[in-house]
Amino acid sequence: MSLSSKQRETIDCQRFSRPDQSAPSPTAAASAEESQAASDVLERSQQFDRQIAKTMQSAEPPAGFADRMLAQLLVEDQSAESVSREVAPAADAPSVRSSRRRWVQVAVGFALASSAAALLFMALRVTPASEAEILECASGKDGWVHDVYQTDQWQTDLADAMQVRPLNRRDLQRSPIGWRPYAVQWDEQAVAYDLRRNPFDTPAVLFAIKPAGQASVEPTIPPLRPQNQTGAWSVAIWGQGDMLYVLAGKGGGAAYRQLIRRPEFTDLLRELDAAGSIAATDTRQSQPGLTDPNG
């Protein structure tokens, strides 16, 4: 049986799943014989259509896809929110801060001229004791980094973790693929985010800690260099609001820098503004610290 293109279109447009009352009938205006033949073609066509639809509807999304998508959207949302929060106060009180901002901008100009040095100057401001303590706990012999990957029981529902111990997506180049509760001495509800790209990737983990009381850690962005490189791990600490973050990645400084997102100009300005006295600081005194944050 050979059909005209119009007849083919008529048969092909019939819905396979349920009758389509408004569609033209492929058997209308045909002789009984032709009608039977058209019915046979239609039946075979719809049988085949159902097979195609069944396969087409069966594609499996990656495991935990919805959770991962939600977490990504939440961190995007939080990033946008935090940016607007940070920008708003400056716009609200220009007269009070205008002269200071100009002064800061001069400082920024100087700081940018020696950008690496200026950024390093802003590095860690944890008191030496707590810094050492945190670094020891994180990367010491039996530290968190050695313990956290002892089990592969990572949870994928990132939205839950984000609500308890949020992280700022702008700080990192990667999205976490999982998390697990990781109680530490400062926070029973701390969370470890798994930053590996897949389970076989080089270990990289971010501990999100909310210590009792206000965290006294600066800067508020990941430092450009890890504060500690113990064994095979590079570890860095920073704070944001009441949160404290400890990033640990296996590998050296280069591997560490692939985990963090480098600060943009606005971050730099904010940091300088927050530091307040940076431009008033005797640069001759600050220079040694600029080149070696660990020193």
Add this chain to the structure above:
Amino acid sequence: MSDNGGRPLPDNSENESSLAVLVRTHADDLYRYAFRLAGNAADAEDLVQQTFVQAMTNLASLREGEKARSWLFTILRNAFFQLCRKRLPKTLTEAALEVEEIPAAMAESEIDEQLLADALDELPDEHRVVLVMFYYEELSYQQIAEQLDWPIGTVMSRLSRGKAKLRAKLASSFPEWQSDERPQQEPQKEANDWSKPSRNDPPTIVPWQ
């Protein structure tokens, strides 16, 4: 999700929870749809993410919760059309297996997942999108025409041509299915230019509501 009367959601936390409901309910479904349209997992994930970002921004415009699926699919489809404009033209086959040539054995056979993905990938975008709407969303040709804002005749024609090419591609993997009478044609380059609509086949992108 409650109907919000088109007003902005009252606060961010409610917005967030509405988003969570949308994502948890539709992410997997959208992924399948995106995967069939785009043909690969990476583009599919990007499309779904773009869809939710758009949805998040325009959540207040979703007035009827029960239409969320269709709304999200429309956003995703438009994102796919954007992607189509950036993709390089593919080498396509013009071989067709007409509806009356479907062998009985073929009609009864289960279709292999990868084979279907490959076959879809070799179709022109304008045929693939119609087929995915027909098979995945199970829309009628009239609904497809409404959603894409294409003339009904265009949709019928593309549906029929797309199905014939898809059948031919699937059949080519199974010699026992192939009809001796079916003409084999040379591959040709796809005229995959969505930015230049023809008079008869306007590839208008439907602005979603």
